[in-house]
Every structure is written in C-alpha cells, then in structure tokens.
Amino acid sequence: MERGGAARDARGQGSGHRGGMAEHPPVIVYPPSATGGRRVTVHGQIVGLAHGRGEVAALLRAAGFAPGPDKIVELDRPGLIEWRGGDLDTWG
Numbered sequence: 001m002e003r004g005g006a007a008r009d010a011r012g013q014g015s016g017h018r019g020g021m022a023e024h025p026p027v028i029v030y031p032p033s034a035t036g037g038r039r040v041t042v043h044g045q046i047v048g049l050a051h052g053r054g055e056v057a058a059l060l061r062a063a064g065f066a067p068g069p070d071k072i073v074e075l076d077r078p079g080l081i082e083w084r085g086g087d088l089d090t091w092g
Contacts, residue, residue: 024082027065029056031085032092038085053088056081 029050030039037049040056042063050056057073060066065080066073075081075088083090 025080027060027081029081029083029088032090036092038091052091056088 026043028041030041032038033049037051038056040047040050040059042060047063048055048059050059053075056075057066060073061071081088
C-alpha cells in the first residue's frame with residue numbers, strides 16, 4: 001500500500017484514492033483444486049487456472065503485471081500475490 005492508504009491498480013501502481021474495503025494484494029492464487037490447478041484472480045476477477053509457476057506468470061503478464069522489456073513477473077514480491085492453501089511451490 002502506498003503512503004496514505006492509496007489504492008493500487010492491477011500492476012500495483014497507485015491510483016491516488018482510498019478504497020472502503022480492507023486492502024488485499026491485487027492477485028490471489030487459490031488452493032489447488034481436486035481436479036488440478038489453482039484458480040488465479042486479479043482484483044476479484046478470475047483470469048485463469050494455473051498448473052505451475054509459469055502459467056501464473058503468463059496470466060499476470062497478460063494482465064499487465066510485467067510492463068518492462070524483460071517481461072519478468074516477481075511471483076514472490078510482497079504485496080502482489082496472496083498464495084492461499086500453499087506457497088508458489090504447492091501444486092497438488
């Protein structure tokens with residue numbers, strides 16, 4: 001969160017206004033499902049089902065989280081992703 005509680009956009013950039021709800025990371029990776037994969041949401045919207053780190057990174061690149069020329073997504077960056085039901089190495 002930026003100073004003053006400003007909200008962040010999908011890429012973690014400040015929007016300059018405060019939200020009325022508790023702050024959560026913009027990305028949530030849910031626990032592994034019984035059929036395989038982990039649901040990934042960005043600001044509450046489902047963006048896909050990932051079966052590994054590479055698929056999470058691809059979904060986030062498509063959502064604009066890697067605007068630089070190298071297109072690297074930091075999956076362990078504090079404040080970006082909330083990993084539920086396991087960490088980034090938990091897939092089954």
